[in-house]
Amino acid sequence: MKTFLIAARRIVALILLVAFWESASRLGWLDPFYMPAPSTVARVMMQLFAGGEFWTHLQATFIAAFAGLAAGLVLGVGLGFAAALFPMLAELLEPVMVLLNAIPRVILAPLFVIWLGIGLASKVALALVLVSVLMFFAVYNGIREVDRRLVERIRTLGGGRRFLVREVYVPSVTAWVMGNLKVAVGFAFTGAVVGEFVASSRGLGYLLQFAQSTYNAGLTIALIVVIMAFVLLLFALSERLERRLLRWR
Amino acid sequence: MLRVRGLTVAFGGPPVLENIDLDVKAGQFTTLIGPSGSGKTSILRAVTALLSPQSGTVALDVPANDVGFLFQDDALLPWRTVRQNVALGLRIRGIAAGPATEKADRWLSLLGLEGFGDRYPRQLSGGQRKRVAIAQVLVLEPRLLLMDEPFASLDAIVRMRITEELLGWVEREHLTVLLVTHDLEEAISSSDVVYVLSQGPSATIRARHEIGIPRPRHVLETRRDPLFAPLVELLWKELS
Numbered sequence: 001m002k003t004f005l006i007a008a009r010r011i012v013a014l015i016l017l018v019a020f021w022e023s024a025s026r027l028g029w030l031d032p033f034y035m036p037a038p039s040t041v042a043r044v045m046m047q048l049f050a051g052g053e054f055w056t057h058l059q060a061t062f063i064a065a066f067a068g069l070a071a072g073l074v075l076g077v078g079l080g081f082a083a084a085l086f087p088m089l090a091e092l093l094e095p096v097m098v099l100l101n102a103i104p105r106v107i108l109a110p111l112f113v114i115w116l117g118i119g120l121a122s123k124v125a126l127a128l129v130l131v132s133v134l135m136f137f138a139v140y141n142g143i144r145e146v147d148r149r150l151v152e153r154i155r156t157l158g159g160g161r162r163f164l165v166r167e168v169y170v171p172s173v174t175a176w177v178m179g180n181l182k183v184a185v186g187f188a189f190t191g192a193v194v195g196e197f198v199a200s201s202r203g204l205g206y207l208l209q210f211a212q213s214t215y216n217a218g219l220t221i222a223l224i225v226v227i228m229a230f231v232l233l234l235f236a237l238s239e240r241l242e243r244r245l246l247r248w249r
Numbered sequence: 250m251l252r253v254r255g256l257t258v259a260f261g262g263p264p265v266l267e268n269i270d271l272d273v274k275a276g277q278f279t280t281l282i283g284p285s286g287s288g289k290t291s292i293l294r295a296v297t298a299l300l301s302p303q304s305g306t307v308a309l310d311v312p313a314n315d316v317g318f319l320f321q322d323d324a325l326l327p328w329r330t331v332r333q334n335v336a337l338g339l340r341i342r343g344i345a346a347g348p349a350t351e352k353a354d355r356w357l358s359l360l361g362l363e364g365f366g367d368r369y370p371r372q373l374s375g376g377q378r379k380r381v382a383i384a385q386v387l388v389l390e391p392r393l394l395l396m397d398e399p400f401a402s403l404d405a406i407v408r409m410r411i412t413e414e415l416l417g418w419v420e421r422e423h424l425t426v427l428l429v430t431h432d433l434e435e436a437i438s439s440s441d442v443v444y445v446l447s448q449g450p451s452a453t454i455r456a457r458h459e460i461g462i463p464r465p466r467h468v469l470e471t472r473r474d475p476l477f478a479p480l481v482e483l484l485w486k487e488l489s
Contacts (some may be wrong), residue, residue: 154337
């Protein structure tokens with residue numbers, strides 16, 4: 001009941017804000033060149049979805065984001081596990097990862113374009129780097145901070161490495177990965193869109209770049225809203241997955 | 250069944266335990282009592298090879314697989330159901346899922362947890378979790394049971410009930426027990442032999458007492474035994 005009330009209040013606030021924006025535009029308080037009315041943005045959005053071309057852009061961004069997300073998860077989780085199990089590898093990997101974690105990783109985008117061209121590969125690479133560094137730390141720190149009591153429990157029951165990994169490490173790691181999945185989804189989209197923004201011939205980032213270069217504020221806002229809507233949808237999906245996999249919590 | 254000789258444990262400083270000698274005879278309930286922080290737990294950890302002592306020996310007459318360890322905190326796997334937690338040790342010993350589950354369920358109902366098999370530890374009360382932990386150990390039919398203040402976290406009523414129950418199991422399964430506790434009355438009411446550990450660092454065995462109160466024991470009746478009160482007083486003096 002309480003969460004319902006909170007949601008209701010939020011929706012009302014949003015409607016009021018949009019209504020205020022719309023009336024401010026109609027009354028001429030806002031310059032449509034900089035701040036087009038919500039109705040204009042909505043019209044632009046409908047035109048986007050009605051035109052066939054938009055779907056290929058949407059598809060391009062989704063493919064880049066998902067490919068980067070999947071590859072980044074595999075790479076990050078794999079390296080995190082390996083570093084936690086083999087201290088020698090951790091010695092080498094940790095400084096690299098700390099450095100990659102400290103910098104804004106999107107600065108690598110121009111380099112990926114030079115290396116991999118303006119096609120899909122450079123976008124996947126950027127999303128992959130963003131996601132894998134996040135996952136590396138989630139898994140690496142997670143394994144090192146695994147509950148010692150559970151490890152000792154398995155050992156006193158006679159279990160060796162195989163049972164430790166299966167009964168303690170993998171479930172713990174799953175919890176950390178799932179806890180970071182939403183952030184990872186966001187990162188994957190950041191990577192894909194920024195990659196397209198830097199140099200490409202397709203994708204939502206490309207459209208954004210186009211809208212910006214033609215000073216089309218309506219199209220820019222419409223694209224931002226579309227990207228937000230899709231990311232929110234994916235957040236909801238990962239939340240469901242999280243609840244399913246972590247139902248023991 | 251268990252002989253500890255000259256056990257010294259140190260963690261890079263002055264020894265926590267020094268020159269501990271301790272015997273646990275088959276079929277006996279032995280308790281090691283000592284102040285908090287005296288290193289009692291380290292003795293059990295040395296017996297189960299969770300830590301390697303600086304010097305001294307631990308000799309077991311039974312294979313390591315016949316030793317059960319009941320921890321202070323229940324340490325159940327939070328992501329496994331109650332049934333899976335109880336079956337865990339059986340699975341580790343290579344028993345197939347079917348028979349392991351069956352056996353786990355049988356022990357769950359013996360401990361009054363019928364119908365709780367599909368729950369997760371989070372969904373249980375402290376007392377219920379402790380019963381699961383007991384089932385997890387007893388299902389393996391150990392011959393030597395090590396217990397590290399197993400009931401410290403429970404409230405007094407639940408604690409008394411579970412202690413009583415566990416004494417029943419010890420009797421029925423002819424278990425040999427080594428209990429570590431700082432609770433005087435618990436030590437005397439359940440044990441045949443009580444070792445008193447001095448305050449650490451360099452804690453060592455200060456005294457050994459045979460408790461002549463006849464078995465089987467019941468928590469409440471034992472306290473009315475004429476031997477009980479003088480023993481409490483004696484141990485209290487040795488501890489302080």
